Amino acid sequence: MAREMTGAEMVIKALVDQGVTDIFGYPGGAVLPIYDELCQQEDLTHVLVRHEQGAVHAAEGYARSTGKVGVVLVTSGPGATNAVTGLTDALMDSIPIVCITGQVPTHLIGNDAFQECDTVGITRPCTKHNYLVKDVEDLGRVLHEAFYVASNGRPGPVVVDIPKDVQFATGTYAATPQVRHKTYRPKIKGDQPAIREAVEALASAKKPIIYSGGGIINSGPSASRLLRDLVRITGYPITSTLMGLGAYPASGDNWMGMLGMHGTYEANMAMHDCDVMLCIGARFDDRITGRLDAFAPHAKKIHVDIDASSINKNVHVDIPIIGDCAHVLEDMVRIWKARSAQPDKKALEAWWAQIAEWRKKDSLGYEKNDDIIMPQYAIERLYELTKDRDVYISTEVGQHQMWAAQHFHFQEPNRWMTSGGLGTMGYGLPAAVGIQKAHPDALVIDIAGEASVLMTMQEMSTAVQYRLPIKIFILNNEYMGMVRQWQQLLHGNRISQSYMESLPDFVKLAEAYGAVGFRVDKPGDLDDAIKEMIEVDQPVIFDCRVHKLANCYPMIPSGKAHNEMLLGDGVEAEEVSDAGKVLV
Amino acid sequence: MKPEISESHTISVLVDNEPGVLARVIGLFSGRGYNIDSLTVTETEHEAHLSRITVVTAGTPMVIEQIKAQLERLVPVHSVMDLTVSGPSIERELALIKVEGKGEKRVEALRLADAFRARVIDATTESFVFEVTGRTNKIDQFISLMKPLGLSEVARTGVAAISRGVGGLSSDS
Ligand SMILES: Cc1ncc(C[n+]2csc(CCOP(=O)(O)OP(=O)(O)O)c2C)c(N)n1
Ligand SMILES: [Mg+2]
Numbered sequence: 001m002a003r004e005m006t007g008a009e010m011v012i013k014a015l016v017d018q019g020v021t022d023i024f025g026y027p028g029g030a031v032l033p034i035y036d037e038l039c040q041q042e043d044l045t046h047v048l049v050r051h052e053q054g055a056v057h058a059a060e061g062y063a064r065s066t067g068k069v070g071v072v073l074v075t076s077g078p079g080a081t082n083a084v085t086g087l088t089d090a091l092m093d094s095i096p097i098v099c100i101t102g103q104v105p106t107h108l109i110g111n112d113a114f115q116e117c118d119t120v121g122i123t124r125p126c127t128k129h130n131y132l133v134k135d136v137e138d139l140g141r142v143l144h145e146a147f148y149v150a151s152n153g154r155p156g157p158v159v160v161d162i163p164k165d166v167q168f169a170t171g172t173y174a175a176t177p178q179v180r181h182k183t184y185r186p187k188i189k190g191d192q193p194a195i196r197e198a199v200e201a202l203a204s205a206k207k208p209i210i211y212s213g214g215g216i217i218n219s220g221p222s223a224s225r226l227l228r229d230l231v232r233i234t235g236y237p238i239t240s241t242l243m244g245l246g247a248y249p250a251s252g253d254n255w256m257g258m259l260g261m262h263g264t265y266e267a268n269m270a271m272h273d274c275d276v277m278l279c280i281g282a283r284f285d286d287r288i289t290g291r292l293d294a295f296a297p298h299a300k301k302i303h304v305d306i307d308a309s310s311i312n313k314n315v316h317v318d319i320p321i322i323g324d325c326a327h328v329l330e331d332m333v334r335i336w337k338a339r340s341a342q343p344d345k346k347a348l349e350a351w352w353a354q355i356a357e358w359r360k361k362d363s364l365g366y367e368k369n370d371d372i373i374m375p376q377y378a379i380e381r382l383y384e385l386t387k388d389r390d391v392y393i394s395t396e397v398g399q400h401q402m403w404a405a406q407h408f409h410f411q412e413p414n415r416w417m418t419s420g421g422l423g424t425m426g427y428g429l430p431a432a433v434g435i436q437k438a439h440p441d442a443l444v445i446d447i448a449g450e451a452s453v454l455m456t457m458q459e460m461s462t463a464v465q466y467r468l469p470i471k472i473f474i475l476n477n478e479y480m481g482m483v484r485q486w487q488q489l490l491h492g493n494r495i496s497q498s499y500m501e502s503l504p505d506f507v508k509l510a511e512a513y514g515a516v517g518f519r520v521d522k523p524g525d526l527d528d529a530i531k532e533m534i535e536v537d538q539p540v541i542f543d544c545r546v547h548k549l550a551n552c553y554p555m556i557p558s559g560k561a562h563n564e565m566l567l568g569d570g571v572e573a574e575e576v577s578d579a580g581k582v583l584v
Numbered sequence: 585m586k587p588e589i590s591e592s593h594t595i596s597v598l599v600d601n602e603p604g605v606l607a608r609v610i611g612l613f614s615g616r617g618y619n620i621d622s623l624t625v626t627e628t629e630h631e632a633h634l635s636r637i638t639v640v641t642a643g644t645p646m647v648i649e650q651i652k653a654q655l656e657r658l659v660p661v662h663s664v665m666d667l668t669v670s671g672p673s674i675e676r677e678l679a680l681i682k683v684e685g686k687g688e689k690r691v692e693a694l695r696l697a698d699a700f701r702a703r704v705i706d707a708t709t710e711s712f713v714f715e716v717t718g719r720t721n722k723i724d725q726f727i728s729l730m731k732p733l734g735l736s737e738v739a740r741t742g743v744a745a746i747s748r749g750v751g752g753l754s755s756d757s
Contacts, residue, residue: 120604125615129659132603149659183600184659309653312646 008033014143028075030102033167050458054430056086061431077115088126092421096155105165128156136171148179153186190323205276206347214243215281219325226329239267250409265363272562294561379407396452399481426455436468510541521545558583588644600660624742685734
């Protein structure tokens with residue numbers, strides 16, 4: 001039904017027609033007409049953040065934990081530029097976001113008007129697509145198209161920049177939530193002969209491995225279910241990227257733990273030695289592959305991805321399949337079940353025996369300590385004491401993030417929100433705000449580092465305002481631990497600017513925000529404090545004082561191969577070549 | 585790994601003629617570190633608002649494959665065709681070339697222009713402007729011949745390219 005309305009009304013209408021119920025934003029001159037409409041309706045709830053970066057991360061947390069599109073509303077100029085980090089983060093991690101930005105009126109565009117910036121120019125490389133809407137008659141269509149583009153194919157952030165005069169102008173709005181796009185039509189079904197070939201290759205493997213990633217999560221719950229089916233019927237070992245944790249349950253029999261730079265010894269060794277690799281919904285990122293010319297040298301590689309540009313980008317693969325993970329997995333499971341020949345049982349037994357040998361290294365093991373809280377222990381306890389609850393975890397970036405990935409065991413998809421591709425410190429706290437908004441009764445914990453969390457700490461105020469009882473669990477080592485670890489390994493132990501001096505008193509800080517603070521520094525007090533924290537129905541900052549110099553292992557140093565992992569401290573700096581040092 | 589050699593490819597891209605589309609394509613090349621040896625763009629189907637971009641680029645086969653996949657996933661892109669591998673194709677470029685001089689050099693310039701089928705489209709007693717079309721290397725050659733004869737200015741369109749025979753780049757693929 002077409003109707004006359006203003007551009008600002010159209011924004012609200014289109015969001016409601018898209019099924020949006022929550023948006024994250026911050027007002028300003030160039031979006032006042034939209035804010036004016038917002039306060040006169042009841043379908044949309046707005047969460048007022050404290051910084052626009054926080055709005056995007058909150059929307060990311062919301063999106064990743066629900067499978068819906070996250071929606072952001074910010075003003076022109078500084079509002080838009082503040083959103084750029086969040087948009088880039090969403091692009092790197094394929095999170096569907098629609099970000100509406102206000103713009104100066106069309107007649108002022110290009111005049112260096114107050115709070116003008118070239119939003120579409122600035123955000124072009126950090127969005128999947130963006131629009132500047134200069135005619136109110138285009139606005140409804142563009143808004144619906146933005147949702148279509150954000151959520152179809154490989155998901156990503158989309159910016160819709162709306163000049164203020166367009167928000168005031170009256171035009172015709174047609175509710176067209178279903179878009180058949182004239183150019184953008186991603187391929188969903190995989191090529192059948194290629195899938196058949198892939199199943200044959202898998203079935204004839206002697207040392208197979210399944211390596212899955214965030215694409216499984218993006219594809220939806222059915223993809224995780226089908227992945228589990230495939231693992232069950234093949235009996236093959238499975239590992240996952242950081243972004244894919246939870247798609248296959250960490251308690252599952254075939255789980256080898258995460259792979260990559262801080263992955264388990266068994267996962268990385270199996271990647272190196274495998275003869276057939278199924279990579280599904282992952283992209284051979286440099287954190288995963290280690291040294292490229294030594295990556296899985298003997299493997300026939302199958303790669304399933306919805307984005308053709310991910311295929312043969314870093315690693316040449318033998319069987320590329322372009323399509324949505326769930327669709328391709330469905331075909332694979334069906335074809336596997338229909339074939340009569342069985343995989344080489346003997347070879348598989350030997351392969352699993354080899355994996356068991358690798359496992360004996362206990363690569364995630366660490367030295368226990370009765371006096372000082374080891375960071376790994378803190379995560380273990382947090383996991384044990386929360387695992388029977390409806391729990392969602394976000395993280396910041398650093399050692400704590402890797403320890404969380406290693407020691408918190410995810411059983412379901414959409415439970416783990418972390419900044420993988422961009423590695424954005426400051427992601428976790430606002431992401432927790434968004435997650436809690438989407439799941440009001442769940443236990444939402446940001447596993448944080450004391451340095452990262454200060455980057456977006458102001459969002460505690462948002463959490464308090466909306467009574468979002470997020471738990472900020474800080475592994476406080478008084479260091480940018482991950483930076484220090486690299487300085488120790490690669491820069492002759494010269495600790496340059498990575499010690500966190502003058503840290504705030506986190507307990508008082510919590511109280512200043514109107515939240516609740518905890519501090520624990522004895523292993524013996526940890527359990528009770530965590531239990532107490534869970535019971536608090538308010539936002540919490542938990543200052544968990546951990547061992548200051550613990551390092552995160554195992555580790556594949558940059559420029560090294562999967563079978564050249566470091567399992568603990570005591571390596572000489574010279575061991576990493578200059579070529580490796582230039583890598584990040 | 586075997587060393588891969590860089591090869592030149594001519595790629596045609598059919599896009600919606602909307603603001604920013606060229607910036608998207610150029611940003612893709614600069615942002616990902618791909619080469620642009622030549623780039624032309626203009627509206628080719630007015631009613632349908634379609635523009636055709638012809639880009640000549642160089643890279644290893646893996647990079648060329650990436651470039652095509654990256655172009656294909658841009659939202660306003662209708663279709664991408666690698667003319668270098670999709671069959672026989674024709675490439676042409678047009679150049680306007682100003683040569684200044686007198687006497688014997690002037691005569692020589694005219695003689696060479698004739699051999700290259702370059703047309704004189706402007707003349708004064710001390711200058712010519714030649715119009716020449718052809719493949720890039722023909723134009724390069726003509727320009728280098730004009731250098732000692734008083735070459736003063738060159739304007740080139742960049743490469744336009746199309747496949748031979750029936751069929752080609754269409755908006756509904
Ligand atoms: C915005 C941003 N700036 C810089 C970095 C580089 N960096 C990666 S980890 C890290 C240190 C993080 O320290 P902390 O949050 O205390 O975590 P820890 O490693 O100590 O667990 C830094 C500075 C980054 N990832 N993001
Ligand atoms: Mg720290």
